[in-house]
Amino acid sequence: MKLILSDKHINILLQKNSDIELIDLSKCKISNCIGCFGCWTKTPGKCVIRDDAVKIYPKIAASDKIIYVSKIAYGGYDSVMKAMLERAIPVQQAFIRLLDGETHHLQRSVAEKTAVIIGYGNIPDEEQDIFRELISRNAKNMNFKNYRIVFTTEDKLEQSVEKEVLKWEEY
Numbered sequence: 001m002k003l004i005l006s007d008k009h010i011n012i013l014l015q016k017n018s019d020i021e022l023i024d025l026s027k028c029k030i031s032n033c034i035g036c037f038g039c040w041t042k043t044p045g046k047c048v049i050r051d052d053a054v055k056i057y058p059k060i061a062a063s064d065k066i067i068y069v070s071k072i073a074y075g076g077y078d079s080v081m082k083a084m085l086e087r088a089i090p091v092q093q094a095f096i097r098l099l100d101g102e103t104h105h106l107q108r109s110v111a112e113k114t115a116v117i118i119g120y121g122n123i124p125d126e127e128q129d130i131f132r133e134l135i136s137r138n139a140k141n142m143n144f145k146n147y148r149i150v151f152t153t154e155d156k157l158e159q160s161v162e163k164e165v166l167k168w169e170e171y
Contacts, residue, residue: 001062001111002168004161006069007081012162020165021059025080028052032083039090045108046090053087061091064111067164069157072119075130085138092141104140115139115147116164120157 002020004010009024029051038048047054060066070081077085092105117135119128128151139147152160 001059002065003059003063004067004069004165005056005060005081005084006161007071007078008069010069010158010161012158012165014165020168023056023059025056025084028056028080028084030056030080030083030087033086033089037094040094044090044093047087049087053084056084057088057091060088061108061110063113065114065168067116067118067161069118069120069161071121071154072123072127072131072151073121075127076134085142099140102140107143110143112143112145113147115142115144116150117147118150118152118157118160118164120152120154120160122153123151 002018004020004022006022006024006026008026010022012022014020014022030053031049031051034049036048039046042048047057068077068081071078073079076082091108091110093108095106096103097106098104119131123131132149135147135149138144150160150164
C-alpha cells in the first residue's frame with residue numbers, strides 16, 4: 001500500500017487504477033492524544049478516542065511506501081501532522097526492544113516503510129537541522145527501512161509531491 005499523508009490539500013493527479021491513497025489531514029477530525037495509554041492497556045492496538053485517526057493509523061501501519069507532507073514549524077511537524085503521528089501510537093506495543101543500542105517499542109504488524117518526508121515553508125538552516133534529527137529519531141519508531149527528507153517552499157509543494165509519486169510509479 002502507498003500512502004500520502006498531507007497537512008493541507010494538495011492537487012495532484014493520481015491514476016485511476018493507482019494503489020496510492022491521499023489523506024488530507026486538514027479535513028479530518030483528529031483529537032490530541034490524551035496520554036491515557038488505553039491503546040496499550042484497555043483496548044490493545046486501538047485508541048479509545050473515536051475520531052478519524054482510528055481509520056488512518058491502520059493505513060499508516062499497512063503502508064510500505066509513505067509520503068508525509070508537513071509545514072515545518074520550529075524544526076518540527078505542524079500541529080495536525082504531529083497530532084496524527086502521536087495518535088498512531090496504537091501501532092506500537094508497550095513492550096520495549098533494543099534497536100541499534102537504543103530502546104524502542106515493539107511494533108504491531110507494521111510494514112517496513114520507504115518514506116519520504118516533505119517539509120515545506122520558509123525553513124531556516126537551523127530548523128532544517130532540527131527536523132533532520134527529529135526524523136532520524138522517528139525513523140526507528142515508525143519502522144522506516146529507509147527515508148529521504150525533501151525541503152521545499154509552499155509554492156513548489158505540489159510539484160515536489162508529484163515528483164515523488166512519479167518515482168513510485170517508475171518501479
